[in-house]
Amino acid sequence: MFEKSSWIRLPRNVVVGHGVLDEVVPVVSDLHLDGRPLLVTSPTPRTVAADPIAADFRESGVDPAMVTVETASFDAVERVIDAVEAEDADYLIGVGGGKAIDIAKMASHHCDIGFLSVPTAASHDGIVSNRGSVPDGDTRHSVAAEPPLAVVADTAILAEAPWRLTTAGCADIISNYTAVMDWRLAHRLKNVEYSGFAGALSEMTAEILVENADSVRPGLEEAAWIVTKALVSSGVAMSIADSSRPASGAEHLFSHQLDRLAPEAALHGHQVGVGSIMTAYLHGGEKGVWLDIRNALESIDAPTTAAELDIDDETVIEALTTCHEIRDRYTILGDGMDEGAAREVARETGVIG
Numbered sequence: 001m002f003e004k005s006s007w008i009r010l011p012r013n014v015v016v017g018h019g020v021l022d023e024v025v026p027v028v029s030d031l032h033l034d035g036r037p038l039l040v041t042s043p044t045p046r047t048v049a050a051d052p053i054a055a056d057f058r059e060s061g062v063d064p065a066m067v068t069v070e071t072a073s074f075d076a077v078e079r080v081i082d083a084v085e086a087e088d089a090d091y092l093i094g095v096g097g098g099k100a101i102d103i104a105k106m107a108s109h110h111c112d113i114g115f116l117s118v119p120t121a122a123s124h125d126g127i128v129s130n131r132g133s134v135p136d137g138d139t140r141h142s143v144a145a146e147p148p149l150a151v152v153a154d155t156a157i158l159a160e161a162p163w164r165l166t167t168a169g170c171a172d173i174i175s176n177y178t179a180v181m182d183w184r185l186a187h188r189l190k191n192v193e194y195s196g197f198a199g200a201l202s203e204m205t206a207e208i209l210v211e212n213a214d215s216v217r218p219g220l221e222e223a224a225w226i227v228t229k230a231l232v233s234s235g236v237a238m239s240i241a242d243s244s245r246p247a248s249g250a251e252h253l254f255s256h257q258l259d260r261l262a263p264e265a266a267l268h269g270h271q272v273g274v275g276s277i278m279t280a281y282l283h284g285g286e287k288g289v290w291l292d293i294r295n296a297l298e299s300i301d302a303p304t305t306a307a308e309l310d311i312d313d314e315t316v317i318e319a320l321t322t323c324h325e326i327r328d329r330y331t332i333l334g335d336g337m338d339e340g341a342a343r344e345v346a347r348e349t350g351v352i353g
């Protein structure tokens with residue numbers, strides 16, 4: 001008897017384009033959301049987007065509340081949950097980079113209230129996903145979270161953000177290639193549930209981005225448009241899978257370990273990009289996929305070496321040999337890399353000197 005069932009939860013409105021920040025209030029009205037919003041943001045995104053959104057709400061007769069967060073942590077999620085209660089908020093709007101949006105979506109899941117996603121940087125593919133990513137001691141959780149009811153992505157703001165944030169978003173997408181390789185491997189070896197639709201969407205998203213790499217150039221608002229579309233598409237793949245598997249494999253474990261060993265050294269997207277070069281090599285160096293990934297990263301000015309990440313070679317080796325312990329997710333790293341083998345892959349791919 002067939003007994004499978006699943007919920008795929010996706011945003012109802014995805015509004016992307018020049019100047020659409022002005023449309024947050026109309027989007028809220030279109031969703032029939034009533035009451036008081038709580039804006040969850042961080043310092044720069046507050047000035048760039050959250051303050052103007054709050055002014056638009058006040059003009060429409062709604063008094064919004066605001067909370068500023070700095071890090072992706074369970075403490076920050078708790079602070080937002082407390083603010084929902086204290087401010088009597090009815091729904092949340094995450095305004096900022098990946099961390100502010102993750103915190104807002106996890107708090108909204110806990111409080112069982114709606115959430116809107118307003119990215120101010122095209123730096124990560126958590127804009128739409130129904131997952132939150134939180135470091136916790138030696139480990140890193142991929143937490144179930146509320147997918148946004150709507151996304152409002154203003155390409156004028158995204159194009160004005162520092163260019164490195166956009167190249168980080170591109171690298172987060174390019175890393176989908178190895179994330180899907182790991183997912184299929186885990187399916188074949190460990191019978192991990194695999195979704196062909198989510199896997200294909202994730203890979204196709206990376207392919208379309210790479211095909212359009214010539215238009216991903218600083219100063220071009222079209223670049224923000226192309227990258228944001230890809231980030232949304234990748235997030236949809238995660239929501240279809242109800243897992244971050246389509247977009248997070250061993251390259252993400254490597255990045256999460258770097259976050260512990262060299263905090264704040266480099267952006268999430270840049271770290272996963274470098275990780276992806278090495279894990280593609282492990283998946284079958286002779287086929288040269290790792291070179292395609294490295295060339296794709298180079299073509300959009302994303303880092304391809306430890307030095308460009310501003311992380312020393314020994315930290316890269318430590319991360320490679322220990323990151324399989326970060327979480328229970330089977331990948332090409334299996335039960336861990338030998339140190340000599342780690343040095344070889346890092347040297348062969350040019351990641352370390």
Ligand SMILES: NC(=O)C1=CN([C@@H]2O[C@H](COP(=O)(O)OP(=O)(O)OC[C@H]3O[C@@H](n4cnc5c(N)ncnc54)[C@H](O)[C@@H]3O)[C@@H](O)[C@H]2O)C=CC1
Nearest residue numbers: 044097098099120121123124125126129131132133161268
């Ligand atoms: N839940 C999910 O599915 C996913 C979650 N993530 C998570 O997202 C985080 C990475 O996201 P990032 O955006 O790279 O980090 P982030 O949120 O720390 O943002 C990076 C920096 O850019 C600043 N920024 C944002 N917009 C700006 C603007 N317009 N102008 C100037 N500065 C601006 C932020 O204030 C911050 O200082 C990680 O914690 C990662 O685990 C990443 C991918 C998927």
Ligand SMILES: O=C(CO)COP(=O)(O)O
Nearest residue numbers: 125133142244247248252
């Ligand atoms: O960053 C992600 C996808 O790009 C997802 O993060 P996790 O590795 O925490 O699931």
Ligand SMILES: [Zn+2]
Nearest residue numbers: 125172268272
């Ligand atoms: Zn990522």
